[in-house]
Amino acid sequence: MAGIFVFSEDPALARQLLTPGLELKAALDQPLVALTPSRDEAQTLAGLGADRVVVLEGPGTPEALAPAVAALVAQAGVVLVGGTLRGKHLAAHVAAALNAGLTTDAKTIRAEGGRLETTRILYGGLAVCEESLALPAVATIPQRTFPPPAPTGASAPVEAAAVTADPRVEVLSTTPVAGEGVDIGAAPRLVAVGRGFGAKADLDLAVDLAGALKAELACTRGIAEDEHWLPVERYIGISGQTVKPELYVAAGLSGQVQHMVGCRESKVIVAINKDERAPIFEAADYGIVGDLYTVLPLLTAALKA
Amino acid sequence: MPNILVCYKWVLDEQDIKVRPDDLSLDASRAKGKISDFDRNAIEAASLLVEAQGGNVDALAFGTQALKLSVKDVLSRGPNRLTWIGDASAEGADAFVVANVLAAAIRKAGPYDLILCGEGSSDMFFQQTPVRLAALLGLPCVTFVQKMTWADGVLTATRKLPDCTEEVRVAGPAVVSVLGEMNKPRIPSLKQVLGAAKKPSEELPLSSLGLAPGDLEPRAVRGTPKGFLMNRRNIVYKESDAAANVAQLVASLKAEGL
Ligand SMILES: Cc1cc2nc3c(=O)[nH]c(=O)nc-3n(C[C@H](O)[C@H](O)[C@H](O)COP(=O)(O)OP(=O)(O)OC[C@H]3O[C@@H](n4cnc5c(N)ncnc54)[C@H](O)[C@@H]3O)c2cc1C
Ligand SMILES: Nc1ncnc2c1ncn2[C@@H]1O[C@H](COP(=O)(O)O)[C@@H](O)[C@H]1O
Numbered sequence: 064m065a066g067i068f069v070f071s072e073d074p075a076l077a078r079q080l081l082t083p084g085l086e087l088k089a090a091l092d093q094p095l096v097a098l099t100p101s102r103d104e105a106q107t108l109a110g111l112g113a114d115r116v117v118v119l120e121g122p123g124t125p126e127a128l129a130p131a132v133a134a135l136v137a138q139a140g141v142v143l144v145g146g147t148l149r150g151k152h153l154a155a156h157v158a159a160a161l162n163a164g165l166t167t168d169a170k171t172i173r174a175e176g177g178r179l180e181t182t183r184i185l186y187g188g189l190a191v192c193e194e195s196l197a198l199p200a201v202a203t204i205p206q207r208t209f210p211p212p213a214p215t216g217a218s219a220p221v222e223a224a225a226v227t228a229d230p231r232v233e234v235l236s237t238t239p240v241a242g243e244g245v246d247i248g249a250a251p252r253l254v255a256v257g258r259g260f261g262a263k264a265d266l267d268l269a270v271d272l273a274g275a276l277k278a279e280l281a282c283t284r285g286i287a288e289d290e291h292w293l294p295v296e297r298y299i300g301i302s303g304q305t306v307k308p309e310l311y312v313a314a315g316l317s318g319q320v321q322h323m324v325g326c327r328e329s330k331v332i333v334a335i336n337k338d339e340r341a342p343i344f345e346a347a348d349y350g351i352v353g354d355l356y357t358v359l360p361l362l363t364a365a366l367k368a
Numbered sequence: 369m370p371n372i373l374v375c376y377k378w379v380l381d382e383q384d385i386k387v388r389p390d391d392l393s394l395d396a397s398r399a400k401g402k403i404s405d406f407d408r409n410a411i412e413a414a415s416l417l418v419e420a421q422g423g424n425v426d427a428l429a430f431g432t433q434a435l436k437l438s439v440k441d442v443l444s445r446g447p448n449r450l451t452w453i454g455d456a457s458a459e460g461a462d463a464f465v466v467a468n469v470l471a472a473a474i475r476k477a478g479p480y481d482l483i484l485c486g487e488g489s490s491d492m493f494f495q496q497t498p499v500r501l502a503a504l505l506g507l508p509c510v511t512f513v514q515k516m517t518w519a520d521g522v523l524t525a526t527r528k529l530p531d532c533t534e535e536v537r538v539a540g541p542a543v544v545s546v547l548g549e550m551n552k553p554r555i556p557s558l559k560q561v562l563g564a565a566k567k568p569s570e571e572l573p574l575s576s577l578g579l580a581p582g583d584l585e586p587r588a589v590r591g592t593p594k595g596f597l598m599n600r601r602n603i604v605y606k607e608s609d610a611a612a613n614v615a616q617l618v619a620s621l622k623a624e625g626l
Contacts, residue, residue: 073530124534126508129499147530152511155463155499164462164587167494185593186382186491190394193591194462200587231508231542235524235535242531252626288549301493310626320382323598331624332600333617339606346598349620351613352606361614 067091068136069113070098070153071145072123077104078211080143080204081111083172085212088114090174093140098132100226109219111212116219121226124234125149129156131226136161139199141179143172146203154203164196168205188301188324205305207248242296245279252278252310255299255326258285259315259336259355263292268359269314275366276310281326283316299325315355318343335359369423370481370518372414374447375470375501376407378431378438379491387595394595401437406486408445408553410546414484415446415554417518424448426477430469431458443564444556450569451477457574462586463492467500469584472577474505482523483543487512502543509543510536514550 067087069080077099088095097113099105100123105116119131132153136142139161144154146168158165166172166181170191173180179200182193196202247253254273260266266280273280280297287298299306300322311329315336316322323346326332334347337354344350351358384399403411414425427447429435433454442450453469461469474483483505485498502509514533516525523538528547556564574584603620605613 125511125529148512149529151495152499152509155496156503156509158464158496158587159467159500159503162464162587164464165494165496166588167496184596185493186380186385186394187493188596189382189385189387190593190595192593194588195591196588229508231538231540232510233537235537237532237534239532284548288547302488310621324596327596327598331621331626333621334604339604344604345602346600348601348603349617350602350604351610351617352604353610353613357610358614361611362617365614365618 065138065140066094066096067141067143068096068098068139069143070132070150071147072100072149073145073147073206074101074104074107075211076145076147076204076206077108078111079207079209080145081108081113081212082209083204084143085112087141087172087174091140098135100128105221106218109221110214110217112215113219116221118221118223119226120223122228124228124232125152125156126229126232127226129153130160130229131224133157133160135224141174141199142201144201144203146205151203154201158201161199161201163199163201164194165201165203166194166196167203169202170208172202172204184301184324187319187321189320207305240295242294245296247279247281247297247299247304248306250279250306251308252276253281253306253308253326254278254312254314255281255283255316256286256314257283257316260286263290265356266292268355272312272314272359272363272366275363276312278310278312281306283322301325313343313347314359316343317341318346369421370417372418372423372425372482372484373474373478373480374407374411374414374425374427374484375497376411376427376429376442376486377404377489377491378402378429378435379404379489382490387597389597392595392597394593401434403438403441404486404490406488406490406546406548409548409550410484410486411442411445411447412551412553413516413546414482416551419446421518426451426480428452428470428473428477430455430461430466430473432456439569440561440564443567443569444561445554448567450567451572452569453572453574453577455574457584460586460590462588462590463494463496463500464587465584466497467504468579469574469577470497470501471504472579473572474501476572476577479541481521481541482518483507483541485543485545487545487547498543498545505543507541507543508538509545510538511545513544513546516544
């Protein structure tokens with residue numbers, strides 16, 4: 064049956080997807096169906112405007128979920144998927160199964176003239192472009208792009224569908240990522256660190272500054288993914304988090320576009336870098352050219368004074 | 369010993385692309401080409417694997433005629449042989465088209481034990497091609513891989529998921545997308561660069577792949593990109609006296625109400 068389908072294994076993102084889902088439902092006059100791997104979450108989604116909720120029961124691996132979702136959405140008009148790593152794998156598989164176009168990390172989304180019109184970024188964040196997709200169409204949507212809809216007071220029917228494992232891919236072990244559950248997106252002030260820091264212990268300089276500013280610590284991809292000095296949930300950028308704090312202090316990071324795209328909507332950006340030609344100065348409101356090992360302690364002391 | 373294919377994309381270096389302030393159009397006239405960042409990690413992973421335990425690495429790319437410029441670079445990084453499809457239509461291709469073209473070329477040149485891709489292309493970052501490719505070829509796909517080993521026809525890979533990492537085992541052929549942190553791509557030695565000149569590379573015409581016109585029609589049609597212009601104050605304190613710079617910055621932040 065035709066429909067607007069939404070899926071995310073992330074509860075917050077799943078709710079947010081219902082907001083564009085409801086708009087598309089109105090524009091295309093098709094029912095809105097929420098797919099979720101969580102029975103608990105199904106009850107919530109059923110009260111947020113979905114016409115039907117389907118609980119996917121079985122393994123949560125991308126290779127198991129993707130064909131199950133593809134089968135359920137075979138007649139879909141639009142499929143919206145939460146843009147997590149699992150969601151991106153699933154969305155690409157679904158798009159392939161439907162011979163459909165897929166917008167990655169859609170920033171805006173609307174139906175017009177029987178097509179789906181979206182916007183997304185290119186070249187690491189240097190540019191934005193529109194994409195126009197024939198229906199059926201698929202889009203992934205990043206965290207916090209839309210607010211969740213208000214509860215309707217009604218409750219849609221909840222059904223179940225079976226997910227079966229892909230026998231070709233055997234999961235040998237699962238290691239939880241040591242996250243701290245910090246929501247960096249909610250922090251009003253951030254001190255972000257980059258490869259200008261020579262050792263993990265040196266991050267104390269940034270921790271002290273963050274203390275003086277009542278800020279949280281953030282970082283570039285390399286600090287989280289290559290050095291593992293900070294948890295991945297703290298790295299900002301196109302493949303990390305998007306934040307809009309009132310103050311973003313960038314210390315010892317070059318300010319390449321793939322990083323800045325995640326923080327360029329900050330109200331005030333401050334840069335501390337020893338290289339006067341570093342791109343971060345073009346992206347900053349205030350900057351100090353200098354060695355962070357000298358500047359950060361001075362700045363911390365001055366703020367505490 | 370595995371027969372490996374690496375798919376790479378030749379992209380413009382985004383650091384050389386400028387935004388024209390008047391109409392926000394992109395000026396790529398000074399942009400040089402490069403092998404898409406994470407594809408260098410995929411090539412490195414394949415090369416390390418066969419250097420350690422034997423086997424073969426081929427490379428495959430779909431792009432415009434500019435791909436010619438990539439031949440030496442790719443072959444000096446390890447692959448033994450390159451097949452490339454150069455066609456102007458690659459410019460407007462979406463991941464649906466790219467995957468159709470690559471899958472058709474692989475059906476001709478394959479089969480392969482492992483098909484390696486990057487996690488996403490540096491210019492478009494669709495993050496779709498490996499999964500679509502696997503779906504078209506009927507193969508399993510392990511995405512966002514941090515680590516992998518290969519023994520006796522069995523791939524063991526550690527992949528990243530939002531809340532955990534998973535070690536998975538796949539017997540038989542598979543498509544893998546690799547993360548940037550998997551390895552540090554080599555800087556080819558002079559010997560490797562000279563050796564590259566002797567390796568075979570072949571251009572396949574798009575028309576030889578037996579694709580229907582519909583397979584080459586993008587499902588997602590891209591509009592003209594519009595550059596993002598930073599609109600910031602750009603006040604930089606660069607005295608030799610660090611304390612004076614800090615004092616000025618603190619005063620500025622106070623004035624901002626921070
Ligand atoms: C497809 C793609 C996606 C990507 N996604 C992301 C992403 O989501 N997030 C992200 O962050 N990156 C991402 N990157 C990587 C990005 O392009 C940059 O390489 C990265 O952000 C640079 O990190 P950095 O600033 O820590 O390091 P560098 O670029 O090495 O910069 C270090 C800076 O520190 C300065 N410095 C050194 N020593 C000192 C000192 N003593 N005092 C003061 N300053 C000093 C240097 O002048 C330099 O400017 C991505 C790349 C690609 C290709
Ligand atoms: N035109 C292309 N030719 C060869 N490989 C490609 C091409 N486009 C994408 N790929 C591969 O697919 C990966 C993901 O690309 P994308 O889906 O564009 O983000 C890249 O890292 C490459 O390995």
